[in-house]
Amino acid sequence: MNYAIEIQNLSKHYPNFTLDNLSLALPSGSIMGFIGENGAGKSTTIKLILDLIHRDSGEIQVMGQDLRTCEDLKEHIGVVMDESSFPDNLRPREINTIMANCYKTWDSARFNAYLSTFSLPSNQPVKEFSRGMGMKLSIAVALSHDSKLLILDEPTSGLDPIVRNELLDLFLDFIQDESHSIFLSSHILSDLEKICDYIAFIHGGKLLFCEPKDVLLDRYRLVKCSEDDLQAIDSAFVAGKRRSAFGTEALVLKEAVPGGLVTDRPTIEDIMLYCVKEED
Numbered sequence: 001m002n003y004a005i006e007i008q009n010l011s012k013h014y015p016n017f018t019l020d021n022l023s024l025a026l027p028s029g030s031i032m033g034f035i036g037e038n039g040a041g042k043s044t045t046i047k048l049i050l051d052l053i054h055r056d057s058g059e060i061q062v063m064g065q066d067l068r069t070c071e072d073l074k075e076h077i078g079v080v081m082d083e084s085s086f087p088d089n090l091r092p093r094e095i096n097t098i099m100a101n102c103y104k105t106w107d108s109a110r111f112n113a114y115l116s117t118f119s120l121p122s123n124q125p126v127k128e129f130s131r132g133m134g135m136k137l138s139i140a141v142a143l144s145h146d147s148k149l150l151i152l153d154e155p156t157s158g159l160d161p162i163v164r165n166e167l168l169d170l171f172l173d174f175i176q177d178e179s180h181s182i183f184l185s186s187h188i189l190s191d192l193e194k195i196c197d198y199i200a201f202i203h204g205g206k207l208l209f210c211e212p213k214d215v216l217l218d219r220y221r222l223v224k225c226s227e228d229d230l231q232a233i234d235s236a237f238v239a240g241k242r243r244s245a246f247g248t249e250a251l252v253l254k255e256a257v258p259g260g261l262v263t264d265r266p267t268i269e270d271i272m273l274y275c276v277k278e279e280d
């Protein structure tokens with residue numbers, strides 16, 4: 001199998017945080033959602049993948065190569081970080097000219113087409129852009145050179161549901177070409193549930209899991225039951241539980257759910273919440 005990103009035993013230490021021996025692999029032609037609470041280490045991992053910060057140890061291959069020694073690789077990676085990356089006074093038409101000098105494969109016509117698709121004014125300084133406009137501009141840039149891999153740090157945060165859906169469709173279009181892949185972090189787990197093939201979950205700097213979304217969603221059931229019913233289930237099969245005045249709810253391995261109990265399929269958000277609760 002070809003991998004767009006392959007990370008082995010990646011570590012990075014800050015005074016109050018350690019990214020601890022993280023390993024994951026994104027198969028080419030697929031979308032991986034990178035989830036975790038605030039401060040879990042998502043942006044740190046993304047910056048390490050892009051070699052924007054120095055790693056303490058570990059191996060990272062991007063499309064089979066090491067970004068530190070293969071400058072040309074940057075031509076094929078489209079990046080969108082959380083914060084806007086363009087100087088305030090630049091206008092999209094100037095960004096078009098600058099990018100044509102940065103990327104050999106820059107496609108001015110495609111960039112202008114994205115400006116018009118996203119209804120972005122080409123002659124307005126980016127400091128006058130709303131957050132959503134800034135995000136769309138970054139995505140237009142990421143898609144206007146020969147990107148085979150998009151690395152996106154919270155690309156849909158702060159966007160309204162209509163624009164978010166447009167972007168999700170755009171991302172799905174992008175990976176129709178099977179040599180294209182996307183690695184994106186987000187707190188909007190419903191967005192990830194719509195488009196991702198794989199989910200990687202980081203918690204306190206450690207990777208808790210990285211697996212196909214469908215396998216993950218099918219592994220568990222949400223069980224609403226009495227305390228006695230829950231006691232009857234082997235605790236080794238209970239990923240997490242929550243008690244309230246209205247009863248008990250637990251995330252249980254599908255095979256271990258006794259017949260006759262009311263169950264629901266969990267969402268990724270349910271799985272994340274229960275796993276973190278259990279960890280803490």
Ligand SMILES: Nc1ncnc2c1ncn2[C@@H]1O[C@H](COP(=O)(O)OP(=O)(O)OP(=O)(O)O)[C@@H](O)[C@H]1O
Pocket residue numbers: 014015016017036037038039040041042043044045
């Ligand atoms: N340059 C730095 N120096 C020291 N600590 C840092 C630095 N950059 C990040 N950290 C710490 O690393 C931890 C992980 O931060 P990171 O930005 O990777 O989290 P995140 O998962 O992206 O969070 P969020 O969802 O809030 O964006 C945090 O505790 C943060 O304070």
